[in-house]
Amino acid sequence: MSIIGLLLLLVLIGVVALIAMQVIPMYVQYYSIKSTIESVRKESVGDMSQEEIQRAIQKRFDIGYVNNVQAKDLKIRNDRRGKMLDLVYQDERKLIEGLYVTLKVNESILLKAQ
Numbered sequence: 297m298s299i300i301g302l303l304l305l306l307v308l309i310g311v312v313a314l315i316a317m318q319v320i321p322m323y324v325q326y327y328s329i330k331s332t333i334e335s336v337r338k339e340s341v342g343d344m345s346q347e348e349i350q351r352a353i354q355k356r357f358d359i360g361y362v363n364n365v366q367a368k369d370l371k372i373r374n375d376r377r378g379k380m381l382d383l384v385y386q387d388e389r390k391l392i393e394g395l396y397v398t399l400k401v402n403e404s405i406l407l408k409a410q
Contacts, residue, residue, distance in 0.1 A: 318389040322399045329365055332356040333405055342408040346372045379407040
């Protein structure tokens, strides 16, 4: 392998490492949010009000260092299937000047079936 080939390989490894350092924490945060909602869902949320559910989620967010979503931003609604939680947020991280990576989440999670 020539010197130029080695330099190109090092640049490629550096770019992949830069992207991984920004993308991996976004997905770790996403799965932390999902596991928090799952743990609250396993409690008796059918008897809880919307504010009580949001407080329980926020306590777990604080413990789990979830920064980009607040429990008050989560919409809890009644659906024909039961209580639904709408998880909608966007996480954007800067890679280099003018280049960003974005994770958009828009999903509905069934909290309690009727």
